[in-house]
Amino acid sequence: MQLIADILIAAIAALHLYFLYFEMFAWDTIGRKTFKQIPADVFPKTKALAANQGLYNGFxxxxxxxxxxxxxxxxxxxxxxxxLGCVLVAGIYGAFTASKKIFWVQGMPAxxxxxxVLLS
Known part of the structure; x- marks a missing residue:
């Protein structure tokens, strides 16, 4: 069980490292492709906000x-x-405020x- 828990933790960390990357450094490219429902003109205006969000993912x-x-x-x-609890709360919050998909991508893995971890 411990090995599975460690693999899950590493995978969740890798996922959030990817979030950090695209929010801090590729908001205008990957961010735009990921969030197609947001108008293209919004991305340059929100670059600093996305970078701040990416920094939190880094933590x-x-x-x-x-x-x-x-x-x-x-x-x-x-x-x-x-x-993992922080990630879960962020996933739940994102599901209620932005998109249900956030729970499945972020909250459910957490x-x-x-x-x-509790079973190990």
Missing amino acids: LVAGLIWSLLISDPIWADKIALFF LIGIIF
Whole structure:
């Protein structure tokens, strides 16, 4: 179970690293392709806001990776649960405020990760 939990944590961290990249550095390209429902003229105006959002994703990545590097299993689980919980809350909030798809892309993997950490 621990190996599966660690793989899920690493995968969720990689996903958020991708979010960091496109929100901070590729908002006008990948962001525009991802959020097709947003008019094209909005992207240059919201570049700084997207970069700020990407920075927060970077903090989630840092916390999730940190949890994988901690040698004490109890402490590692607590850190992982905290950051997975943050991702889950963000996914739930995004589902209510922006798109239900956000829950399935962000929230559900975090929820599955939480379950596997608790079972390990």
